[in-house]
Amino acid sequence: MRIGIIGAGFIGRAVAQLALAAGHEVMLSNSRGPQTMSSVASGIRGSRIGTVEDAVQFGELVLAAIPLAHYRSLPAALLAGKTVLDANNYYPSRDGHIEALDRFETTTSQLLAEHLEGARVVKVFNAILAQDLLTDGRPNGAPDRRALPIAGDDPQAKAQVVQLLDELGFDAVDGGNLAESWRFERAKPAYCIPLDKPGLRAALAEAQREVELPEGSWRS
Numbered sequence: 001m002r003i004g005i006i007g008a009g010f011i012g013r014a015v016a017q018l019a020l021a022a023g024h025e026v027m028l029s030n031s032r033g034p035q036t037m038s039s040v041a042s043g044i045r046g047s048r049i050g051t052v053e054d055a056v057q058f059g060e061l062v063l064a065a066i067p068l069a070h071y072r073s074l075p076a077a078l079l080a081g082k083t084v085l086d087a088n089n090y091y092p093s094r095d096g097h098i099e100a101l102d103r104f105e106t107t108t109s110q111l112l113a114e115h116l117e118g119a120r121v122v123k124v125f126n127a128i129l130a131q132d133l134l135t136d137g138r139p140n141g142a143p144d145r146r147a148l149p150i151a152g153d154d155p156q157a158k159a160q161v162v163q164l165l166d167e168l169g170f171d172a173v174d175g176g177n178l179a180e181s182w183r184f185e186r187a188k189p190a191y192c193i194p195l196d197k198p199g200l201r202a203a204l205a206e207a208q209r210e211v212e213l214p215e216g217s218w219r220s
């Protein structure tokens with residue numbers, strides 16, 4: 001599979017490394033252009049680098065791994081019809097305040113999906129630290145295999161993501177549609193805590209919409 005990645009930071013690079021190791025083709029991109037990514041190209045053997053537009057055109061799947069504040073810069077027309085993996089989280093201290101999120105009226109992934117009309121957005125990779133992605137993967141059936149939550153409105157796109165996670169070494173737990181994806185946003189019990197499938201299901205069920213766990217309850 002060809003995976004285009006928008007954002008060549010911690011999470012984009014970690015997913016790139018895992019995907020390459022699993023036999024996929026990868027292209028990383030950032031907003032400043034491939035001429036700024038020589039260290040990425042040399043650090044991640046086998047990865048291609050390109051512009052955001054190149055990565056979108058390259059990818060059968062496209063990962064959005066940029067600070068949430070910049071989500072409106074993603075090229076909606078080019079992404080229409082694509083499956084877009086959404087790793088983004090809302091950190092008001094980094095992203096500035098977004099009122100609809102502060103009022104718990106929407107989710108980060110719904111905002112992205114509204115911008116990316118025609119794309120099939122699946123929330124995934126947001127609730128695991130980049131460094132843990134590189135160490136916590138296990139073969140299918142391993143007793144200590146970690147599960148990651150996903151959410152999306154398109155069953156076929158979610159099935160693609162479940163398959164990809166399995167290849168990368170993780171179980172998946174379906175957290176529902178994008179409107180329900182608040183259950184594993186920042187500061188919820190499933191956020192950045194290593195859990196197996198039953199533990200993750202319990203953490204998703206336990207989440208309360210307007211209750212945020214204090215900083216320090218999750219790893220960051």
Ligand SMILES: NC(=O)c1ccc[n+]([C@@H]2O[C@H](COP(=O)([O-])OP(=O)(O)OC[C@H]3O[C@@H](n4cnc5c(N)ncnc54)[C@H](OP(=O)(O)O)[C@@H]3O)[C@@H](O)[C@H]2O)c1
Nearest residue numbers: 007008009010011030031065066070073088089126129130
């Ligand atoms: N770090 C983690 O462990 C982790 C885990 C799960 C989820 N996340 C989430 O994933 C997202 C990215 O986090 P990160 O830690 O990987 O961030 P990061 O290390 O700061 O990297 C962000 C990357 O996005 C690029 N970028 C920024 N604005 C862009 C735009 N408009 N178009 C294209 N590329 C752009 C940046 O490069 P340029 O500025 O050069 O464009 C950089 O390569 C955040 O929403 C974060 O909350 C992070």
